[in-house]
Amino acid sequence: MKILVIGAAGMVGRKLTAALLAAGQVGGQPIESPALADIVAPEQPAASVLVSTIATDLSEPGSAALLLEDRPDLIFHLAAIVSGEAEADFEKGYRINLDGTRHLFEAIRLGGLAQPYRPRVVFTSSIAVFGEPLPAVIGDSQDHTPLTSYGTQKAICELLLADYSRRGFLDGVGIRLPTIAVRPGKPNKAASGFFSGIIREPLAGMEAILPVDDSVRHWFASPRAAVGFLLHAAQMDTAPLGQRRNLTMPGLSVTVAEQIAALQRVAGSAATELIRREPDEVVARIVAGWPQAFDTQRASALGFRAETSFDEIIRIHIEDELPPA
Amino acid sequence: MKILVIGAAGMVGRKLTAALLAAGQVGGQPIESPALADIVAPEQPAASVLVSTIATDLSEPGSAALLLEDRPDLIFHLAAIVSGEAEADFEKGYRINLDGTRHLFEAIRLGGLAQPYRPRVVFTSSIAVFGEPLPAVIGDSQDHTPLTSYGTQKAICELLLADYSRRGFLDGVGIRLPTIAVRPGKPNKAASGFFSGIIREPLAGMEAILPVDDSVRHWFASPRAAVGFLLHAAQMDTAPLGQRRNLTMPGLSVTVAEQIAALQRVAGSAATELIRREPDEVVARIVAGWPQAFDTQRASALGFRAETSFDEIIRIHIEDELPPA
Numbered sequence: 001m002k003i004l005v006i007g008a009a010g011m012v013g014r015k016l017t018a019a020l021l022a023a024g025q026v027g028g029q030p031i032e033s034p035a036l037a038d039i040v041a042p043e044q045p046a047a048s049v050l051v052s053t054i055a056t057d058l059s060e061p062g063s064a065a066l067l068l069e070d071r072p073d074l075i076f077h078l079a080a081i082v083s084g085e086a087e088a089d090f091e092k093g094y095r096i097n098l099d100g101t102r103h104l105f106e107a108i109r110l111g112g113l114a115q116p117y118r119p120r121v122v123f124t125s126s127i128a129v130f131g132e133p134l135p136a137v138i139g140d141s142q143d144h145t146p147l148t149s150y151g152t153q154k155a156i157c158e159l160l161l162a163d164y165s166r167r168g169f170l171d172g173v174g175i176r177l178p179t180i181a182v183r184p185g186k187p188n189k190a191a192s193g194f195f196s197g198i199i200r201e202p203l204a205g206m207e208a209i210l211p212v213d214d215s216v217r218h219w220f221a222s223p224r225a226a227v228g229f230l231l232h233a234a235q236m237d238t239a240p241l242g243q244r245r246n247l248t249m250p251g252l253s254v255t256v257a258e259q260i261a262a263l264q265r266v267a268g269s270a271a272t273e274l275i276r277r278e279p280d281e282v283v284a285r286i287v288a289g290w291p292q293a294f295d296t297q298r299a300s301a302l303g304f305r306a307e308t309s310f311d312e313i314i315r316i317h318i319e320d321e322l323p324p325a
Numbered sequence: 326m327k328i329l330v331i332g333a334a335g336m337v338g339r340k341l342t343a344a345l346l347a348a349g350q351v352g353g354q355p356i357e358s359p360a361l362a363d364i365v366a367p368e369q370p371a372a373s374v375l376v377s378t379i380a381t382d383l384s385e386p387g388s389a390a391l392l393l394e395d396r397p398d399l400i401f402h403l404a405a406i407v408s409g410e411a412e413a414d415f416e417k418g419y420r421i422n423l424d425g426t427r428h429l430f431e432a433i434r435l436g437g438l439a440q441p442y443r444p445r446v447v448f449t450s451s452i453a454v455f456g457e458p459l460p461a462v463i464g465d466s467q468d469h470t471p472l473t474s475y476g477t478q479k480a481i482c483e484l485l486l487a488d489y490s491r492r493g494f495l496d497g498v499g500i501r502l503p504t505i506a507v508r509p510g511k512p513n514k515a516a517s518g519f520f521s522g523i524i525r526e527p528l529a530g531m532e533a534i535l536p537v538d539d540s541v542r543h544w545f546a547s548p549r550a551a552v553g554f555l556l557h558a559a560q561m562d563t564a565p566l567g568q569r570r571n572l573t574m575p576g577l578s579v580t581v582a583e584q585i586a587a588l589q590r591v592a593g594s595a596a597t598e599l600i601r602r603e604p605d606e607v608v609a610r611i612v613a614g615w616p617q618a619f620d621t622q623r624a625s626a627l628g629f630r631a632e633t634s635f636d637e638i639i640r641i642h643i644e645d646e647l648p649p650a
Contacts, residue, residue: 143468152488163477
């Protein structure tokens with residue numbers, strides 16, 4: 001099975017690549033000639049098979065056709081610029097997040113004109129397709145009312161994925177990821193950054209800023225769960241999806257207070273005392289418009305699984321990211 | 326007030342143009358330099374003001390910028406190829422229905438870079454953004470699950486309209502029209518054609534083919550109501566829309582049997598006996614996936630009005646289209 005990962009240099013892309021190479025197979029079929037693409041060349045991973053790494057901009061003419069030269073059977077499309085950047089640079093957001101994806105889908109369609117070609121395409125969408133006013137618990141048939149250009153671009157790509165699948169050009173699965181926590185690495189300026197920061201920094205003995213009230217509720221899954229979603233989407237039987245190719249992934253709805261209580265249980269007061277409350281009206285206003293909880297019956301029935309406690313999410317971070325004690 | 330109608334040569338476009346010119350004003354502001362555009366040059370209407378008519382393909386580079394040269398204050402964008410054609414010709418559907426609309430929105434945005442420009446844009450969307458499985462009555466927060474490329478293209482344009490409005494580039498109102506009945510003139514390529522045909526042809530003394538079962542239920546408004554929706558969307562206060570710029574228009578949910586009973590009441594058995602049942606599996610399958618009824622609370626609260634009986638819809642057709650008895 002030939003595999004292409006687009007957006008392989010990002011955090012989830014790197015973890016997905018490592019999981020694929022460690023497994024050596026997808027759905028029982030051995031992986032051959034894996035290719036990793038991103039806007040910057042992905043690092044060459046340690047692997048027993050030859051891995052191609054490609055630096056390319058999917059929004060440039062010809063880029064998608066080049067990536068498809070080997071006719072991969074399975075394509076993970078994770079590449080996107082994040083919400084803050086898509087909001088700050090309108091043209092770049094549409095070019096990368098919409099046109100890039102459309103070029104990929106078109107190149108797949110055109111690749112199938114001469115000889116049959118219908119790869120599985122796993123696309124990462126986002127809960128940013130939803131925006132307030134929203135019900136407290138969002139069901140599987142909630143309409144898309146994005147309040148950012150990023151969310152708009154993801155919602156459009158979901159529609160394209162479904163139509164290209166319906167027409168038989170590709171076999172698509174779109175997965176709306178929860179906010180990923182605990183993100184490894186350094187603090188960033190993303191509005192959602194503190195959700196990871198208040199766990200990650202204290203576990204490393206560093207102070208973390210909490211800019212919102214303890215009562216704020218949000219929707220989470222671990223990086224390990226995200227990789228699990230992607231691998232399941234790559235192998236699942238897509239027939240039960242019907243024409244509804246996009247799914248909200250399961251996750252865990254917890255408040256900041258519940259996050260902190262979990263940190264207390266896992267790492268004690270020495271950790272939680274490093275959280276400093278410094279209310280930020282701007283961040284609080286942004287976060288107030290975000291979804292808080294979902295009822296993900298469809299994805300759960302189809303076998304997607306996330307964590308069921310924030311303690312578990314913290315322990316996964318400790319296992320996967322921190323040096324052994 | 327400068328007005329541009331794109332898609333002015335179509336049935337709704339012609340009726341809208343006539344209504345605009347007859348009124349001579351929109352929202353109390355006199356109409357000046359109205360311009361009518363379509364892929365073929367719209368007919369020069371009888372009018373006391375100078376009317377420009379332009380044949381242009383909005384999907385061609387430069388077309389949108391040309392149309393905006395006069396910086397219209399109000400733009401009606403009705404241009405689209407219909408569902409049957411968009412399904413038969415994948416590339417043409419995306420080029421006309423998606424790229425054409427995006428070019429228009431982009432030209433508006435770019436027109437506002439040098440000096441402030443934020444026209445009202447009234448966009449005709451469609452209930453084809455919804456596809457089965459659906460609830461019996463579809464509410465205002467139903468997600469978009471189009472089962473055609475046409476419906477996909479309309480759903481994408483709705484998302485773009487909302488994002489361009491949110492960013493302040495234009496002041497958009499998207500209206501999802503019911504199936505328009507009774508359409509005057511000859512049948513077009515739409516699979517929905519028979520819904521009008523079984524009324525229009527018998528009223529003209531001609532036989533009509535009914536390809537589906539009498540129990541089929543669907544959602545209707547008259548051409549006169551459609552023009553009313555457009556004019557209301559052009560004049561309404563858009564502040565109450567918030568970020569939700571797209572609205573399902575009110576309509577009337579009736580079965581084919583109820584359509585025929587209305588025809589019987591209005592025109593008697595001489596008319597209904599001209600309906601010939603000739604089941605067509607392909608049409609029946611397409612229509613089976615269509616919405617049957619909506620709860621349009623938002624649009625109703627915002628002042629949009631449709632007919633409340635199919636008898637009324639038939640009488641409007643007789644008044645507006647047939648020669649006086």
